[in-house]
Amino acid sequence: MTQEEFVREVQINQGIIQKICRLYCQTQPDREDLFQEIVVQLWKGLPKFQGQSKFTTWIYRVALNTAISDFRKKKRAIPIAVAEVALLEGRNESSQDESEEQFNTLYVAINHLPEIDKAIVMLYLEDKSYEEMEDILGINTNNLRVKMTRIKDKLRQLTKSISHGT
C-alpha cells in the first residue's frame, strides 16, 4: 500500500479513530495527540499487516491498543466531573437538538466506565459481532456477552442519573 493509499484509507476510516480519541481523552489537545499517535502507529505497523483480518479490524486493534496503553501524562487533565459539566452545560447554551443532548449524555456515561468496558461498548455500538469483538479484544464470546449485559445495566443507570442531574 502506498502512502497515498494509506492516507485515503485512514481518511475513510477516521470516524473509528475519532470516536476512540473522544472516548479515551477528555480534552481537544489530548484527542489531537492521540489521533496523531494512532496514525503514526498504523503507518509503522502497516508492513506487518498481512490481510489475515479485515482492514477495519486491524485499525480497531491498533487504535485501541494505542489508546488503552497510552500512559502519558495528559496535557490538561480535567477531572471527569468538570469535563462532563462543560459538555452538558454546552447543550443549554446553544440550541442543540435532542439527539445531540442524548449523544453527549451517552458519552459522559461511557466516560465513567473502565478502559476495557469503554472498548467493549464502543465495538458494540459500532455494530460489531461478538466474533469480531473477540478478534479485536481477545476476550471469548461468552465472556463478552456476560460483560455486555453488565455494561448495559451500568450505562442505563448512569444515563438516568446524568439526565436527572444526580
Next chain:
Amino acid sequence: MKNIWHDKSGETTGPDKIAAMLSRRSHNPIEKMRRNLRMELLIMIVMVGGVAIYYFIAFKSEYSIIGWAYALLLVLFGYYFFRKNRLLREMQCSSCRIKSNLELQLRMLERYVRFYLLSGTAIVPILFIFLGIVLYHKKPALISKTILYPSSTNPVWKFLLAWLILLIVSTAIIWVLNRGYVNKLYGRHIEKLKQLVLQLSE
C-alpha cells in the same frame, strides 16, 4: 443507544494533515525510551571509547591495561544496551489482540524492570574491579598508604577484606536505591497494566 451513536457524525481531518502526521515522531513512551537508549549508547561509545583509545595511545602504551579495562567496560555496556533495546522492541505489539498485547507488555515490562535492577546493581562490583585495576596501576598517592592498597605494612588479606567490605556495603546501598527508583519509574505502569489485564480476564 446504537441510534444515538450512529446519528452523530464526528470531526474530520483532511488528507494533507494526515499525510503530515506520518513524518512526525511517535510520542509513545516505549518509542521514547528506545530513542533515549540509543542516545545513551552513543554517549557511552564516545566517552568510554575515547578514554580507552587515549590509554592505548598515550604514555607510550604503558597503561594499555587501563585501556583494555575501559574497552571491556564498553563491551559490557554494549550488552546492556542490546538487551534493554530488545526487551523494549518486544514490549508492544499494536496489531495484536488487546488482551495479548497487554499481557505481553506486562510480562516484558516486569522482565525489563528485573534486568534494570540486576544490571544497575551488578555495575557496582564491575566498577570496583575496574577501579581496582586502574588504582593498582596508577598507584595514586591518596590511597597508596591506606588500607586500600597492598604494601609491606598492609598485608594482602587486609587489603582484600577492606575492598570486600566496601563492595558489599556499596552494592547493598545501590540495590536498595535502585529498587526504589525502579518502583517510582515503572511501579504505576505495572499496576495499571495488571488492572487492565484483570479487567479483561474477569
